């Protein structure tokens with residue numbers, strides 16, 4: 001099955017991207033303002049949708065569906081703000097390209113994580129909104145998953161849309177819930193663990209190889225980036 005034509009992408013994902021940009025720009029003061037210029041450019045160019053019918057994508061999509069279904073539906077103030085965004089994501093999630101960067105053979109993340117996490121990009125070098133400046137996507141982690149320490153050249157911000165996780169960035173540890181953003185500087189080792197409920201985040205990268213495969217337990221200054229994968 002071939003990828004879908006480029007004309008399919010914009011009408012499906014532009015409303016979702018508009019909600020993403022709005023959410024970032026009206027985030028709390030912990031959202032790093034240096035991401036704003038790239039946010040202003042990321043809806044201009046749409047590219048051909050990737051083929052989501054492969055077994056790996058179907059498997060990851062099933063994880064996404066399962067974890068989205070488990071999100072807490074209690075209506076907090078933050079969730080009222082994010083509700084349209086989460087609803088738009090849920091409505092179109094079956095057509096997104098859900099993936100994982102690592103396999104069991106890589107030995108860098110646990111089997112529990114491989115069974116309970118996935119991510120899909122909305123903006124980046126693989127589209128559907130094309131950008132070489134910024135990468136934006138959604139990540140889902142089931143409850144009780146440890147995403148081990150890793151690093152990459154790009155600076156990153158995790159925006160928590162639902163759930164709670166404890167993030168360690170460098171020597172700092174913070175527990176963040178819906179409405180909070182966690183900033184990760186260039187090359188800073190970071191990790192997180194989800195709590196008793198699933199986690200939905202948006203992640204944004206800029207200022208580095210947007211296809212870099214994260215380096216685990218690493219001195220990031222001495223290792224070359226790999227481009228085969230692209231884990232948030």
Ligand SMILES: [Fe+2]
Nearest residue numbers: 156190231232
């Ligand atoms: Fe990261």
